[in-house]
Amino acid sequence: MKHDVIKKSHARSVMNGMEEDRLFPRKMLKGSQLEALLEKNQYLIETSLPFIKNLYTLVKGSGFVITLTDGQGCILELTGDAETMRDASLFDMIPGAYMDEDSVGTNAMSLAIDENRPIQLTAQEHFINAYHRWTCSSSPIHNTDDEILGALNLMGKKDQVHSHTLGLVVATVNSIEQQFRNQKLNQDLSETSGFLDAVINNLSYATFTLNTLGYINRVNKTAVKIFDISRSELYGRHISKYLSRWEEIWNTVKAGDKLLDEEVVVHAMPKSGAFVMSAMPILTEDNELNGVVLTFRDMKRVYSMVNKYTGMKAHYTFSDIIGSSDNMKRLIDFAEKISDSPSTVLINGESGTGKEVFAQSIHNASSRRDAGFVAVNCGAIPEALFESELFGYDDGAFTGARKGGKPGKFELANGGTLFLDEVGEMPPDMQVKLLRVLQEEVVTRVGGNKTIPVDVRIIAATNKDLKTLVDEKKFRLDLFYRLSVIPLKIPALRERGEDIRTLIEFFLGTKAFKLKKNIPRLDKEIYQLLMRYEWPGNVRELENFIEKTVNLDGAIMLDVEDEEAFRKKYLNPEAYHPGNELAGPLSTSIRSLAELEKDAIQNALNQLNGNKTQVAKMLGIGRNTLYLKAKQYGITL
Template sequence: MNLGMEAIPHNWHEQIFNLLAERIVVVDHDGIILYINEAYCEFLGTTVEKAINRPVQDVIENSRMHIVAQTGKKELAAIHPINGSEMIANRYPLIVDGEMVGALGTVMFRSPEEWRMYKSKIQNLVEELKYYKTKVEKELKSKYHFHDLIGDSTTFVAVKKLAERISASNSSVLLIGESGTGKELFAHAIHNSSLRQSLPFVAINCASIPEHLLESELFGYDDGAFTGAKKGGKKGQFEIANNGSLFLDEIGDMPLSMQSKLLRVLQEKEVQRVGGQKSIPVDVRIIAATHRDLEKMVEEGRFRQDLYYRLNVIKIEIPPLRKRKEDIPLISMTLLKKMEGKFFRNGIELSLEVKQRLMQHSWPGNIRELENVLERAINVLDGKTIEVYHLPLYLRDQELVSDHVNETNTIMNNPTERNPLPISPLKETLAKVEKEAILNALVVTNGNKLDAAKLLEIGKTSFYEKFKLYDIK
């Protein structure tokens, strides 16, 4: 019974080699070509007759076959530049009866067309990988610098200078400020002015990640740490931010159980992945931020005192917008310039009355609220100047309040300048004022009674009763 190759007629061998999806070359111990198939010769632009018995490096560009034949070390899936392309080569030493006799080399693809087809597929994957790699690298860079922090007010300039001064330090920074004041922008700017600026900047919001996921997000996990764990495990944000900065936003919302684990990492300068045994050293600068009163939380036992002191090495309090109202026009124009591209507009301005209205408002949502107001205005803008009627209702209604306040101040400060009014019973006077308030509210809401009732902060039933009482048409 014939076994192996003996079962195949000898005159079939050459055709089988040529039909393989690989080019084949065989060299002896000295690197002289003993065999090369036609497909390989065709690609090289030569013939079998011209290639046989010649040194392999003279026939095949960038060949390493003669090296493998000498060292006996195989080379698998090696990139082989040849004829302006990059082929995938496998090189095997040939050992017969325990003696190194030569080497076998294979290169994938039978024709340039096959290679081009394969290359285009691989190239697409390479381009996609490059895109995501670039995207990740960009996301790990800080986006803002100190010149992006807008404001000329004394309080804001002082805070900005302090932040710039401490940027070069490696000490932890605690940013305190109301929601929307720009704490994240400060964190970016501090990193960008630090010695770590070319290294990763990683931001994580402690309030937005569920408690059961926060540990694995921060510290990573090992293979098989839990059901659904990614094969091979996953790096945590501390490892990703190694040698750079880690921005822990809303640190006041971190659960107590996680606070103790975070403290250990900051003290030991090493992390242990979930389900892992090995300690991984990390060098990370912490920039934390919160809108909460951490000192009060420490007193109430809701925030660890030792962690608070560890984070509160450099404390920076960012003032709310209402405490730097003189910056509002400048901030508004900067935000408008930023949004013009998004809306394909240019040259948008604020009317003087709008600037005054914006400066009168208390801005509980701070710069984030201001940005929302301006974006809403651009959406309904019909020209290039934002007027009062482009503003949201609650800012338009401010005029009524400010006018009454101004009128009251004028009467109180200059009693001789007020218009003399006939003295009426207080009940009648209050009724007139009430009717006028209802009429004004209806003007502001374009006749919408429900909105007018909300504006006056009275119930729908009460509003309709007064509407009938004063015979308002």
């Protein structure tokens, strides 16, 4: 019977014009076409590979190669001894090559698929002469619906032919098909669970369940809505197509551990983007992995939830702080060094100096960065609500209390950072209660009696002199010492005049982008005037002034000849310090570019105390160019 099958196949090969001296397959997939085919057959490949590896351990060193094809005979995977692999590659027997009868004539792989049964061919039983050197044992691979998915082939030199070789192939295929049945059984058991369906479909989070290989087998209606994709498009797909971090996630759940609230990026869906994901392993009674449940929350919804309680989120880092002056550099370096300390920080600085920017930067540089950053403005909370705001309240604590109670800022910041802004405005009785929480690291909600442990780092900020408030009996000395373990003093903008120009240029760019306007050009006279100004509102005042300038398309330059009028119209006329200008007195006369360039270099050297690196950076030129210009203008460096 086998010989009849081979004879008929040879006849078909002749009829199809197959040449006996052909060396290479007629059909071959490469590039994106091959990638698409491999992705389409990923389930077959990944299910088969462990069994193929087991088979190879039995024949390793005996000159055999194992080949896996799809249902049309296209090679998907090869593994085997190096010498035979090289021989096979000489005849383009590689992934993407079609081994069906129309492509290479009679061979074991095509007959196993066409005849739907195991078969062994040796030497001249193959049609083309190039294959006469081999013996091949092949068996079709079926899915749980008894449809042919592909074929497994064991190929070696013709003198190694043995009936046991075909037996090994058949046994391996049986194991692969049993794995399909096991996976299908698990899927069927899951799908017949109406209760589980109801629970998953009523979750407000997008939810997927995966089998033990990471293929999606369940999708809830929230996921369909959030990702704007149908269930049929997701079923049977590997989750790594949508999650680039899947390998890292898989290693965690494979060990039986949960992964909670991880920030991930979902891609390759109509609605992709950033999400918060949790992954939970489904374990059998024997603690074996039986699947995975993934839940996704839109990052915007998470931020919305946090803002509902805190009104803010930490998004500044030290790289957002603009300042190249020596005192700002030292301050930033120090703040970075103490970021990961659990000790309390007291930030002191005038209004508008960026106290909250520093607080958020410290938080984001610490090991608490993934937890909450909760901000409280102590000067904006009515005294009667202070305790419930910080410590929360239980159900029925007072008239109008929310049913079920409400967590306070300490609970919301648990594991993270609590930022107490304007801490000098805190009422005396609250100072006592805050001190107790800092000492005992527990809170008790208003109207409750249960103590709740909290792990919170405190960063406080003030624009007042707390020592003076202590002397005036308005602030507790013990709380002052507790808060000021690490003190930070942010200098006023007038104390770091060399940063003004950098800030001006930064805000010109950001405000123009925000307002969709061109960046206005500020003349030298404008810079001189702004450098002399005291900036009592510090960086915030400068930022607001630049925003006004951009909104007016730079029209403030029209008033520069009348400095007094300019001050009254745009700035505080009393806030000036004449010694901080970039150049000499105002002048509207026209000067040569060389004169302006020489003055710019000389004034920058004076302003930066001769620091050549900083001068070059301020002027936007390299140090070599600075040396050449200085020599040209007779300036001593």
